[in-house]
Amino acid sequence: DIQMTQSPSSLSASVGDRVIITCQASQDISNYLNWYQQKPGKAPKLLIFDASNLETGVPSRFSGTGSGTDFTFTISSLQTEDLATYYCQQYNDVPPTFGPGTKVDIK
């Protein structure tokens, strides 16, 4: 299975801050990488697909870059409603695998 790692595992930032989360795959996954947001007690929600494409209706403060094994997810200006855990997920190979998540808190 392809292993996904994320860094950091958690962070605390202020409203308006720029937040960056990294995700690394154990092997080349091209751009077959998605980012999901999971708010407490809720189902995950797709934010970014194919590494850098913003899902319809998702605010433009969210963005993603990368290809191969190294990926970055950015929130350009953190908002209170962004309190959540963020997961990367590869679908280059079966089984699809998720990173362990990054919990984002608001200071």
Place this chain on the structure above:
Amino acid sequence: EVQLVESGGGLVQPGGSLRLSCEVSGFTFSTYWIHWVRQAPGKGLVWVSRIKSDGSYTTYADSVKGRFTVSRDNAKNTLYLQMNSLRVEDTAVYYCGRSPSLGATLLSWGQGTRVTVST
């Protein structure tokens, strides 16, 4: 509005069985792959299974292969997950999600149904 609604979760003893359902609305069910993803308490997301739009192809995680069976009834807009020989480690919230192709880009998810395997 796209909706996926899981049901069928509950408390079951180790070795027991449960059948989960995922009823959908708001989109053409028969054109989408559907996946099951689970989340153990306080843990991350783990992919479980997928089924092709017409039901002709299925894939499973090694951890559930031979114990779980995914199926669908496109006439009823409903997906099923038959879970047999349940283990304590199957305890989780189970989500269904839709993707436009075999790749697991899950465009929308249900709210989840909780399965607890315990004595």
